[in-house]
Amino acid sequence: MIVQSVFTSQQEQQFLELPVKLYKNNKYWIRPLDKDIQAVFDTKKNTLAKEDNFMRWLLFDQDEVIGCIAAFVNAKTLLKNNEYPVGGMGFFECINNQYAANLLFDTAKNWLIEKGVKAMEGPINFGERDKFWGLLTYGFEVEPNYLANYHHSYYKDLFENYGFKLYFNQFTFTRNIGTDFPEQYYNRGLNILNDPDFRFTGLKKKNLDQFTEDFRIVYNQAWARHSGVSEMKPAQSKAIIKQLKPILDENTSFFAYYKDKPIAFFITIPEVNQVFKYINGQLNFWGKIIFLKRKLLRQNTKLLGMGFGVIPEYDGKGVTQALAIYAGNNLLKHTPYRTIELHGIGDFNPGMLKFVDKMGKSVKNKIHTTYRYIFDPNLPNERMPLKTNKNE
Numbered sequence: 197m198i199v200q201s202v203f204t205s206q207q208e209q210q211f212l213e214l215p216v217k218l219y220k221n222n223k224y225w226i227r228p229l230d231k232d233i234q235a236v237f238d239t240k241k242n243t244l245a246k247e248d249n250f251m252r253w254l255l256f257d258q259d260e261v262i263g264c265i266a267a268f269v270n271a272k273t274l275l276k277n278n279e280y281p282v283g284g285m286g287f288f289e290c291i292n293n294q295y296a297a298n299l300l301f302d303t304a305k306n307w308l309i310e311k312g313v314k315a316m317e318g319p320i321n322f323g324e325r326d327k328f329w330g331l332l333t334y335g336f337e338v339e340p341n342y343l344a345n346y347h348h349s350y351y352k353d354l355f356e357n358y359g360f361k362l363y364f365n366q367f368t369f370t371r372n373i374g375t376d377f378p379e380q381y382y383n384r385g386l387n388i389l390n391d392p393d394f395r396f397t398g399l400k401k402k403n404l405d406q407f408t409e410d411f412r413i414v415y416n417q418a419w420a421r422h423s424g425v426s427e428m429k430p431a432q433s434k435a436i437i438k439q440l441k442p443i444l445d446e447n448t449s450f451f452a453y454y455k456d457k458p459i460a461f462f463i464t465i466p467e468v469n470q471v472f473k474y475i476n477g478q479l480n481f482w483g484k485i486i487f488l489k490r491k492l493l494r495q496n497t498k499l500l501g502m503g504f505g506v507i508p509e510y511d512g513k514g515v516t517q518a519l520a521i522y523a524g525n526n527l528l529k530h531t532p533y534r535t536i537e538l539h540g541i542g543d544f545n546p547g548m549l550k551f552v553d554k555m556g557k558s559v560k561n562k563i564h565t566t567y568r569y570i571f572d573p574n575l576p577n578e579r580m581p582l583k584t585n586k587n588e
Contacts, residue, residue: 197262197296199303202252208234210254210261212477215289217261218348224339225346226469227477228328232343233287235439236322237266243431244270249311250322252287253303255296263290263297267304268322269311272427278315280575282568283308285318286328290354297354305571315570317363318355319345324428325540326436326502330366330564331355338561341368341500341539342469345564352565360567364580365543368562373499373527373534375557377520385517394515395456396522399449401441408437410451410458411503418505440502443468447530448499450523452506452515460506462519464536467498499527501538504548516551540564544580 202211212230219225235241237250249271255263266287274281285304290297308316321328327343333352340346377385388394399407412433437444443465452460506515527533538558541548552558570577 197299198256199299200254200256202254202264207254208252211252211264211287214254214261214264216477218289218291219346222348224337226340226473228343229472230477232327236287236328241435242323243429243435244268244272244323251307253300255290255300257296262293263300264288265290265300265304266322267307267316269308269313270322274313277581280314280570280572281312282315282317283311283313284320284322285316286320286322288319288351290351292348292350292354294354294357298358301358301569305569309571314572314575315568317566317568318360320566324432324436325366329540330566333365333563333565335368335562339473340469341467341537342465342472344368344539344562355567358569360569361577362579363566363568366540366564366566367543367549367560368537368539368564369541369552369558370535370537370561371555371558373524373536377517377524378554378556381517381554381556382521384514385519385521388514388518389522393455394518395453396519397451397453398446398526399444399451401444401446404437404441407451408433411437411461411463413458414461414505414507415503417507440465445531447526448533450519450526452519452522454510459510460515460519461503462501462523463503464499464501464523466496466533467500467537468496470496470498497532497534499533499536501536504538511547520555537561542580544582546582 200207202208212233215225216227237245237252239245239247245268250266250268252266253264254261255265264287265285267283267285269283274283285301285308288300290300304318305316319329319331328345330345331351332340332345332347336349376382389396409430412428412430415433416427445466448464448466450462451458538552539562541552543549566580568577
């Protein structure tokens with residue numbers, strides 16, 4: 197077996213095509229869009245990517261590609277809440293062979309050591325946690341959401357046999373939009389909705405720049421202080437919203453304000469994987485025709501929760517409940533969507549897990565696990581710190 201770095205366009209195509217072979221008999225896997233994966237490693241599209249802070253590799257057995265992996269160093273999170281520098285690895289795909297997997301893991305590890313890193317997390321994305329994050333360890337008989345990882349069940353053993361340890365889990369819950377909220381939950385939110393100092397609104401595309409900045413303000417206060425999450429700069433928030441713009445719906449993304457100060461957001465998008473599964477990763481001319489046809493025919497009734505945030509000052513005051521009620525009412529009234537999947541709720545965030553539980557009748561249908569592998573066994577190995585601010 198031989199490991200090769202990805203440099204040429206042919207090698208990049210092999211990197212993209214390997215999963216097609218590995219999952220060809222899996223009816224649940226949906227091929228990610230090539231352009232979404234390519235953007236991660238494009239220095240013009242990913243503001244974190246530089247010429248020297250990431251690398252991709254292919255693993256060959258004779259002339260056949262049997263594995264791939266990427267590694268990266270994010271300077272913004274390298275030492276954030278860590279006692280030692282931590283790098284990342286992701287986009288791991290491999291045949292069911294521990295020796296092959298170990299070659300890939302060792303390659304990423306050795307490259308990270310050269311960069312001065314003492315541990316690696318994976319499989320993660322070279323960017324924010326909104327896409328390609330975590331190893332699927334539960335929910336193999338459920339189709340993946342847009343920008344979410346899907347993996348074979350044997351990957352868990354490949355990771356853990358190598359020595360990766362659980363750092364945190366992220367859960368996905370599914371819920372019917374028309375489900376009634378528990379009375380106490382509903383009444384608490386209603387009090388906020390009736391308070392004239394609070395204002396709730398759907399996203400307005402004509403004011404997209406302002407909503408993009410409001411999103412960034414809330415995100416940085418709600419999330420950027422946590423381990424592994426860097427503060428979002430204006431260029432990053434603009435890049436995220438620009439990427440989502442073609443599928444953003446004014447009736448599916450919501451913001452909350454207190455006296456015109458942005459305090460919360462709830463961003464959902466149509467679960468476009470329900471359409472993208474028909475286009476084989478290629479959003480070319482024909483892919484766009486298929487996408488538009490199915491979108492216009494409203495064949496998708498599922499939403500994906502992309503992001504939820506409340507600034508700490510308003511945690512525990514009913515804002516979350518009010519935003520959920522406002523969103524639910526508008527979705528039922530103005531859209532065809534009847535199911536929502538809430539993706540990426542961490543086990544380090546007991547407040548959000550409690551919030552989901554209080555909503556009632558939400559079903560956990562996927563778990564994505566982020567592992568950490570520490571190169572020096574004498575260094576402490578700890579779980580992701582719990583989010584300590586008060587939550588709903």
